[in-house]
Amino acid sequence: MEYSKKTLSIKSWAEDDRPREKLLLKGKASLSDAELIAILIGSGSRNETAVDLAKKILNSIENNLNRLGKLSVSELQKFKGIGEAKAISIITALELGRRRRLEEALEVPKIKSSKTVFNLMQPIIGELQHEEFWIVFLNNSNKVLLKYQMSKGGLTGTLVDVRLVFKKAIELYATAIILCHNHPSGKLQPSNADKMITNKLKQAGETLDVKVLDHIIITENAYFSFADESLI
Known part of the structure; x- marks a missing residue:
């Protein structure tokens, strides 16, 4: 059987x-x-x-x-x-x-490229109708310590307090930061104001030994990296 x-x-x-x-x-x-x-x-x-x-x-x-x-x-x-x-x-x-x-x-993400930053921040600011400025604080292994909204503006722009940026960096023992903001207009080219705040934060970071690795401008489907374009 x-x-x-x-x-x-x-x-x-x-x-x-x-x-x-x-x-x-x-x-x-x-x-x-x-x-x-x-x-x-x-x-x-x-x-x-x-x-x-x-x-x-x-x-x-x-x-x-x-x-x-x-x-x-x-x-x-x-x-x-x-x-x-x-x-x-x-x-x-x-x-x-x-x-x-x-x-x-x-799990704490590790920043490996500008594309990593875009993937991290696009869901947060990529589709907003107003401009926001964020800082990604990193440790010495380029792992994210914190994503922090520094300011929130209207359609035409936003303001950033350099002192507050580095106060937060010191509190977190961050060794590097990445600047991020969105352009609701969809235009990727940085404005003169974008370039000025990038240089201002870079110079302040050099004094405090906190490196500004990049500044990423984010839209709904694309991004502009200051580092990739040798602007930082």
């Missing part, structure tokens, strides 16, 4: 089909969501493997791991073969995954 995998325990499967062994042999990326959940579950029921049970759970929430992470202990226990301990294991694993994603999102 032949038996399907569904009526056999995972231990009786071919080695490549066992989730734990598969992870050891081929790495974690080789496992499906169902196989990963099966490892958490450990065992299924008398007539169902842990993998089949995991597939059933995933099918119920349209294979959406975000929805799985929102299920309660009691909702998971509605599946035959899932007791309180197994439900808690699933919820715990998904919560750890959620916290890991959060930490990755908050």
Whole structure:
């Protein structure tokens, strides 16, 4: 008499089909969501493997791991073969995954180029209808210590207090700064006022040993870098 995998325990499967062994042999990326959940579950029921049970759970929430992470202990226990301990294991694993994603999102970025600055600041000021002037404060590894709005102006411009810029730099022990502001008009060319404030901040930074690395003008879809254009 032949038996399907569904009526056999995972231990009786071919080695490549066992989730734990598969992870050891081929790495974690080789496992499906169902196989990963099966490892958490450990065992299924008398007539169902842990993998089949995991597939059933995933099918119920349209294979959406975000929805799985929102299920309660009691909702998971509605599946035959899932007791309180197994439900808690699933919820715990998904919560750890959620916290890991959060930490990755908050990870301190490292500035490697003007494009990095644009990607960092465009979501903040790129689509505004008024002008804002921001400073990105960096440590000696060019990692961002703080993104700070120095001033907010109207359609025609904004003012920057040099003393406040370097007061903040000293408080943060920053070794470098990058100047950023947006042009609501969409024009990328720096104005005379842009060039003047850049030189003023650069000179002040030299006195305090805080380097002004760049000044980035940002619009909705593009940017202008003083450093790239050898203007700083």
